[in-house]
Amino acid sequence: MAATDAVKPGFLTRLSFGIGGAADGIKNNGFDYALLFFYSNILGVDAGLVGAALMIALAVDAVSDPVVGYWSDNLRTRFGRRHPFIYAALIPTAVVYFLTWNPPAGLTANELFPWLVFTTIGVRLAFTFYEVPSSALAAELTQDYDERTSLMSLRYFFAWFGGLTIQILLFRFLLVPTEETPIGVFNIAGWNTYGLISAFCILGAVLICGAGTHSHIPNLKSPPAARQLTLGRIFREIFETISNPSFRALFLATLCGLVATGISATLNQYINTIFWEFDNTEIANLTMGVYISAILALIIAPIVGKTVGKKRGAITIGILAFTIAPLPVILRLLGFLPPNGSPELFPIILTITIFDLSLIIATQMLMGSMVADIVEDSELQTGRRSEGIFFAGISFIRKLSQGAGVFTASIVLHVANMSQGGGAAAATEESVRSLGWGYAISLLTAWTLMIICISFYRISRESHADNLARLKALQSGQDAS
Known part of the structure; x- marks a missing residue:
């Protein structure tokens, strides 16, 4: 072919x-x-x-x-x-x-x-x-x-x-x-x-x-060439494939990143309705802002990847993203934002949310592309192309990590005494502060772990080009023989 x-x-x-x-x-x-x-x-x-x-x-x-x-x-x-x-x-x-x-x-x-x-x-x-x-x-x-x-x-x-x-x-x-x-x-x-x-x-x-x-x-x-496949050989090849160091790094990074996503998704309604006290129209406008975030991410990710590389780009915009996401909550807790109901508050939160979400989506885009680059690195080690196994592993960890984020968010709600519901009317000042700090600290922790895991990814633009050259040389040798 x-x-x-x-x-x-x-x-x-x-x-x-x-x-x-x-x-x-x-x-x-x-x-x-x-x-x-x-x-x-x-x-x-x-x-x-x-x-x-x-x-x-x-x-x-x-x-x-x-x-x-x-x-x-x-x-x-x-x-x-x-x-x-x-x-x-x-x-x-x-x-x-x-x-x-x-x-x-x-x-x-x-x-x-x-x-x-x-x-x-x-x-x-x-x-x-x-x-x-x-x-x-x-x-x-x-x-x-x-x-x-x-x-x-x-x-x-x-x-x-x-x-x-x-x-x-x-x-x-x-x-x-x-x-x-x-x-x-x-x-x-x-x-x-x-x-x-x-x-x-x-x-x-x-x-x-x-x-x-x-x-x-x-x-x-x-x-790959037809060979005798047994159940033991199949699972041995699967484990040999997923032992790739860069895949392990992305696997764990994806887990931590999606835990953060689960925390954010679960607590988002509480933050919007209880912490910020936004009404339905404002919440709807925040939701519509996701369209703008997705468009911005579609522009940001390829530019960042081409300019500084995927790993460095994911780390850089990832750090920006996890810093910006809880920043408005922390600023409110420290008394640096306008009070709830003021005309200045919603535009501030909307602007920050749109920009921050675009960085989060762009990070996801770069990490998804990084999975593809593992294929040639693994092929040199194993002699097999295993695109399906790598993307299957990422697919499964996405499903597995959904529950971990929800569980973490439920702990935050329990500590803030909000697990029984009741909305803004039932929330005390102390519980709102606990919600804010729990939200900020849990997000910062999950995203910090994600960035640490990404740092162990080994494939750069140069090493990817080297992998392609080595594979081409191997192919040429096989064709000549």
């Missing part, structure tokens, strides 16, 4: 690969922010059972993610290694996600638990078949150091854009009050419609990703 370093994907290919990220963004947004609320608060399933269903699905992921990653690294078909998985996942991803939000009418409350287990496992499996091989394409479509940053930046941009758009659609336009349902969030028909629209959007994103990159199949990397 042709060498992928001689082929750079054009604009439509890059766009197709990026749009593929919208499927993951829609699914992750629904599972992270709405699934627990829908099944427990709306349908009456015990919250503990909802959590149990998600943990059962996570246990399945622990096996399916590395298996699919390894399988897609070694598959031999006329359609290459990745695209058969993408096409196989096309219908299941949409159908099972639709079923998650459209449970059988005859089941109520805890009777829905088996259905929830079935659909959550189905969604996780279907998306594993799509997400792992399609993400691995970033390392195959090009070997260019900066082009990979461009690809992953588009992927993360559309993930954020797609997830946010569907979330706004749900809460602003679908969950509307009716005569029978005066409180909009209890409008079951709105949730059902959300499932349908999301399913069609996921179907479209997966189809665009597969079809838009299909023409590159002849230029993608071939699987």
Whole structure:
């Protein structure tokens, strides 16, 4: 097959690969922010059972993610290694996600638990078949150091854009009050419609990703030579692959970064409504600001990666991001910001939030591109290209770390005496201060650990170029023999 370093994907290919990220963004947004609320608060399933269903699905992921990653690294078909998985996942991803939000009418409350287990496992499996091989394409479509940053930046941009758009659609336009349902969030028909629209959007994103990159199949990397595979050999090769030092560094950095994301996502509503006392319109405007953040990140990440390199760029803007994020809270606690309700406060917080979130997203983009660069480094060590395994590992740690962030946030709420709810009216001055300090300190701790982990990543622009040169020399020697 042709060498992928001689082929750079054009604009439509890059766009197709990026749009593929919208499927993951829609699914992750629904599972992270709405699934627990829908099944427990709306349908009456015990919250503990909802959590149990998600943990059962996570246990399945622990096996399916590395298996699919390894399988897609070694598959031999006329359609290459990745695209058969993408096409196989096309219908299941949409159908099972639709079923998650459209449970059988005859089941109520805890009777829905088996259905929830079935659909959550189905969604996780279907998306594993799509997400792992399609993400691995970033390392195959090009070997260019900066082009990979461009690809992953588009992927993360559309993930954020797609997830946010569907979330706004749900809460602003679908969950509307009716005569029978005066409180909009209890409008079951709105949730059902959300499932349908999301399913069609996921179907479209997966189809665009597969079809838009299909023409590159002849230029993608071939699987390793056929060999006798046993269960022991498979797992031995998987562990040999993930022992790469740079992968370990990114794996742990991703874990710490997503713990911080979980803390922020869980406490964000408390900070906005209780700490800042923003009204619904102001909170909606903060949410809309994410669009601007995603656009800025799409510009920032490639420029930073090209200027100072991915590792240094991720560390630099990561430090800025974790410094800026809790800064307004700390300034308020120290008495340096205008009081709640003043006209100056919201513009200050909105501006800082938009800029800071753009840095956080840009850091994610650079780290995603850094995963792709591990592939050649590992190939020199093992003799195998293992894009699927690397992206499967990152995919799994994202799912695993979600709960850790929520758990940390729950401790902050407990210490602040806010775990029982009650809103701003029930919050004392002392509890608000505890919330602020807990939020700031937990974020600073998680992000500091993330930056420390990134510092152990070993691949630079120069070492990546050296890896490519050594692989090319090895290939030339094999061809000559």
